[in-house]
Amino acid sequence: MSSEIAPPAADMQAPERGQPSAAASRPPWWQMAVRWETGLVVVLIAALLFGSSESATFTSPITLFYAGINIGYIAIMALPMTLIMVTGEIDLSVASMLGMSGALLGNLWHHGWPIWPAILLALAAGVLGGGLNGLLVTRLGLPSIAVTIGTLTLFRGVAEILLGSQTIPLASDRPFPAWLTKIGVVPVSGTELSYTTVIFIVLAIACGIVLHATPLGRAMFATGLQPEAARFAGIRVARIKFWLYVFSGIMCAFAGILLTAQNSSVSYNAGFGLELNVVAIVLLGGVSIFGGRGTIPGVVLSVAIVGSLQMALTQMNIDPNVQQIVIGGLLLISVVIPSLGRVARWLGPSGHKPQWALPKRHRQ
Amino acid sequence: MKRINGSRTLRRQAAMVFAAVLAGSVIAACSSSGSSSSAGGAAGGSTASPSSTGIKKGLVVYFIPKDTQNPYEVLADKGGEKALSELGGKVVVSSGTVDTAAAQIPSIQAAIQAHANAIVIAGNDAKALCPSLNQAAQQGIKVLSFDSDVACGSAPNHLFINQADTKTIGTSEVDILAKQINSTGQIAILSAAASATNQNSWIVYMKQQLQKYPNMKLVKIVYGNDDPATSLTVLQGLLSAYPNLRGIISPTTVGIQAAAQYLNTHKSLLNKLVLTGLGLPSQMKPYVLDGTVKEFELWNPSNLGYLAGYAAAALASGTATLSPGSAFTAGSLGSYKVLAAAAGTGPSVVLGPPTVFDKSNVASFNF
Numbered sequence: 001m002s003s004e005i006a007p008p009a010a011d012m013q014a015p016e017r018g019q020p021s022a023a024a025s026r027p028p029w030w031q032m033a034v035r036w037e038t039g040l041v042v043v044l045i046a047a048l049l050f051g052s053s054e055s056a057t058f059t060s061p062i063t064l065f066y067a068g069i070n071i072g073y074i075a076i077m078a079l080p081m082t083l084i085m086v087t088g089e090i091d092l093s094v095a096s097m098l099g100m101s102g103a104l105l106g107n108l109w110h111h112g113w114p115i116w117p118a119i120l121l122a123l124a125a126g127v128l129g130g131g132l133n134g135l136l137v138t139r140l141g142l143p144s145i146a147v148t149i150g151t152l153t154l155f156r157g158v159a160e161i162l163l164g165s166q167t168i169p170l171a172s173d174r175p176f177p178a179w180l181t182k183i184g185v186v187p188v189s190g191t192e193l194s195y196t197t198v199i200f201i202v203l204a205i206a207c208g209i210v211l212h213a214t215p216l217g218r219a220m221f222a223t224g225l226q227p228e229a230a231r232f233a234g235i236r237v238a239r240i241k242f243w244l245y246v247f248s249g250i251m252c253a254f255a256g257i258l259l260t261a262q263n264s265s266v267s268y269n270a271g272f273g274l275e276l277n278v279v280a281i282v283l284l285g286g287v288s289i290f291g292g293r294g295t296i297p298g299v300v301l302s303v304a305i306v307g308s309l310q311m312a313l314t315q316m317n318i319d320p321n322v323q324q325i326v327i328g329g330l331l332l333i334s335v336v337i338p339s340l341g342r343v344a345r346w347l348g349p350s351g352h353k354p355q356w357a358l359p360k361r362h363r364q
Numbered sequence: 365m366k367r368i369n370g371s372r373t374l375r376r377q378a379a380m381v382f383a384a385v386l387a388g389s390v391i392a393a394c395s396s397s398g399s400s401s402s403a404g405g406a407a408g409g410s411t412a413s414p415s416s417t418g419i420k421k422g423l424v425v426y427f428i429p430k431d432t433q434n435p436y437e438v439l440a441d442k443g444g445e446k447a448l449s450e451l452g453g454k455v456v457v458s459s460g461t462v463d464t465a466a467a468q469i470p471s472i473q474a475a476i477q478a479h480a481n482a483i484v485i486a487g488n489d490a491k492a493l494c495p496s497l498n499q500a501a502q503q504g505i506k507v508l509s510f511d512s513d514v515a516c517g518s519a520p521n522h523l524f525i526n527q528a529d530t531k532t533i534g535t536s537e538v539d540i541l542a543k544q545i546n547s548t549g550q551i552a553i554l555s556a557a558a559s560a561t562n563q564n565s566w567i568v569y570m571k572q573q574l575q576k577y578p579n580m581k582l583v584k585i586v587y588g589n590d591d592p593a594t595s596l597t598v599l600q601g602l603l604s605a606y607p608n609l610r611g612i613i614s615p616t617t618v619g620i621q622a623a624a625q626y627l628n629t630h631k632s633l634l635n636k637l638v639l640t641g642l643g644l645p646s647q648m649k650p651y652v653l654d655g656t657v658k659e660f661e662l663w664n665p666s667n668l669g670y671l672a673g674y675a676a677a678a679l680a681s682g683t684a685t686l687s688p689g690s691a692f693t694a695g696s697l698g699s700y701k702v703l704a705a706a707a708g709t710g711p712s713v714v715l716g717p718p719t720v721f722d723k724s725n726v727a728s729f730n731f
Contacts, residue, residue, distance in 0.1 A: 167490040167559060269557065321461060
C-alpha cells in the first residue's frame with residue numbers, strides 16, 4: 001500500500017547526496033522484496049504459532065479479548081506517536097498525558113460532575129497539554145525530546161495534585177456509569193474484540209489514510225526527511241508539527257478516559273512508564289527514529305506482535321524478566337537492522353539526522 | 365565542512381545511542397506480566413479431588429505479588445508454596461516487574477484461563493484490579509488478598525489476609541518513634557507508592573495516634589515508590605527541606621533500608637535523627653547492630669504467605685467461607701477465624717501482632 005505513496009527513504013535521500021551512484025538511486029532488489037512489514041508478518045506468524053503450540057489456552061477466543069484489554073489503550077497512543085516520529089520529532093509525555101486526563105476525569109467525578117462534561121474537560125486537557133508541547137517545539141524551537149521529558153514530569157505532577165493518594169471513585173462516591181465501565185468486562189457484542197481494540201482499528205485506518213493517501217501525509221514524510229526543503233516547497237512544517245502534538249494530546253487523553261472506564265477507577269499513576277512501551281511499539285513497527293520513514297500497517301503489526309507475545313509468555317508462566325528480554329531484544333533488532341543498511345550513507349558527506357536532536361538553527 | 369561533518373556524525377551517533385538506551389530501558393519498563401511456578405503436588409486446574417481432611421488435593425493457587433522482585437513478597441510467596449505443598453497442591457507465582465495494576469492484570473487473566481482454584485493477590489491499586497478479579501470470581505475462582513488489600517466491595521467478595529491489625533501497626537510505629545525522640549519534634553513518613561492501600565491505611569492510624577503526642581509534628585509524607593533510588597532521592601529532598609527533622613517512619617522494607625543506608629554513611633545526622641518503620645531483619649541487621657537504627661518492626665512474611673495458602677485452600681475446598689466466625693486450620697500456625705467486615709475492610713483474617721526487632725533479637729530471624 002505504502003511503497004507508492006510513501007517513497008522508501010532511500011529514494012528520497014538520493015538527490016541529497018553529491019554524486020548518487022546508479023546502484024543507490026534504485027534500491028537493490030532484495031530491499032524491494034523484503035519490506036519491513038514483510039518481516040513483521042513473519043514475526044507475527046511465528047509468535048502466533050509459538051503461542052498456540054506452547055500454551056494450551058492461547059487459542060481460546062478470550063485471549064484476543066484479554067490482549068485487547070492489555071494493549072488497546074497503549075496502541076491508541078502509538079498512532080499519534082507514529083505521525084510525530086515520521087516528522088522527525090518525538091513525544092515522551094504520552095503516558096503522563098493519559099494519567100493527567102484520567103486524573104482530571106476522576107477529580108471532576110469525585111466533585112459530583114456529570115460524566116459527559118467531565119469527559120469533555122478531560123479531552124480539553126489533552127488539547128491544552130498537546131498544544132503546550134507543540135508551542136514549545138515549534139515556536140521556541142526547543143528539542144522535542146527535552147520538551148516532552150519536561151511535560152512528562154509536569155503532567156504526572158498535575159495528576160498527583162488532582163488525585164493525591166486516592167483511587168477514585170471512593171467508597172462514598174458514585175460508581176462510574178455501568179455503560180462506560182463495561183468496556184473492561186465484555187467484548188463488543190458479536191465479537192471477541194475489546195472496545196479499545198475496535199477503537200484502535202478505526203483510528204488506525206483513519207491515520208493510515210491520512211499518512212499514506214493524502215497530501216498532508218506526504219508533507220509529514222517530507223518534513224521528516226528534509227525539513228528545510230519541505231519548507232521551501234511550501235509545506236507549513238511548524239503548523240503540521242504543532243497540530244500533531246495537539247492530536248497526540250487529545251488521543252492520549254482519550255486513552256486515559258478509556259483506561260479509567262476499563263478499570264472502573266483511576267489513580268494518579270495510571271499508565272506510569274508506558275511512554276517507553278509506546279515508543280518501543282512504534283520503533284518495532286519500522287518507524288525511523290530519524291523521521292521520514294514508517295507506515296501505519298507496520299505499527300499495527302507491531303501492536304499485534306507485542307500483544308500476542310505478552311499473552312503467550314504470561315500464559316506459559318515465563319519469568320517477566322525473560323519476557324522483557326524477548327521484547328527488548330526484538331526492539332534492539334528493529335533498531336539495528338535498518339541501520340545496517342545505512343552505515344555506508346553515514347560515511348557520506350551528508351546524512352539523515354533526527355529533528356529532536358538538533359538546535360533551533362537547524363530546525364524548522 | 366569537515367568540522368560540521370564531525371558534529372553531524374556525533375549527533376547521529378548520539379541519536380543512535382539514544383535509540384539504544386530507549387530500547388534498553390524498555391527492558392526495565394515493559395510491564396508485561398509473567399511468572400515463575402513451583403509445584404508441590406499434582407498439576408492441572410480444576411481437577412482437584414477431596415481428601416479426608418476436606419481439603420482437596422491438586423489445588424492450583426495463583427499468588428500475584430506486587431512485583432516479582434520485592435524481597436518481602438518473595439518470602440511471602442515461598443510461605444504460600446510451603447502451605448500448598450503440604451496440602452498436595454501447587455502455587456503459581458505470577459506478576460510483573462513494576463508495581464502497577466496494569467502489570468498484574470495479565471496474571472489474573474492467566475489464572476482465569478488456567479482454571480485456577482484461587483487467587484491470592486497483593487494489590488498495586490485498590491480498585492483498578494476489581495473488574496478483572498470479578499471476572500475471576502464469576503468463573504468460580506476464590507479471591508483472596510494479602511499484604512495490600514483491594515477495595516472491590518462486593519464485586520468480588522474476597523478474604524483479606526491481614527499481616528497484623530492495621531491500627532496496631534500504625535499506632536505502634538508512632539509509639540516506637542515517640543519513645544526514642546521524647547515525643548518532641550518534626551517527623552516525616554517515607555512511604556511506598558502514593559496509591560498503595562496498605563501504606564495509606566497505616567498512615568491514617570499514624571496521624572490518629574499522633575494526636576496523643578502534641579509536640580510531635582508530621583511535616584511531610586514522601587513517596588519512594590518502593591524503589592531504592594527514588595526513596596533515596598525523596599529522602600535527600602526531605603532532609604534538605606526540613607533540617608530540624610527528628611524522626612522518620614518508613615513503613616516499607618525498601619524505604620527503611622534505603623534510609624538506613626543513607627544514615628549509615630552520614631553519621632552526623634544520627635545525633636538528631638531517628639529512623640524506624642517496617643523492615644526485614646535480614647536486611648536491617650547490620651544497621652541495628654551498628655546503632656544506625658534502634659528498633660523497627662515486622663511480622664513474619666513467610667508465615668503470612670503460609671496462612672494465605674491455607675486460607676485459599678480452605679475456601680477453594682469449601683471447608684471455610686467468608687462468613688464471620690468461619691474457622692480453618694493453617695498447618696503449623698494453628699487455627700484461625702474469619703473476622704467480620706469493618707471500617708472499609710471486608711472479611712479478613714489477622715496473622716497476629718507485629719514483632720519488634722532490636723539489637724537483642726534481630727540476628728535470630730532469617731527472613
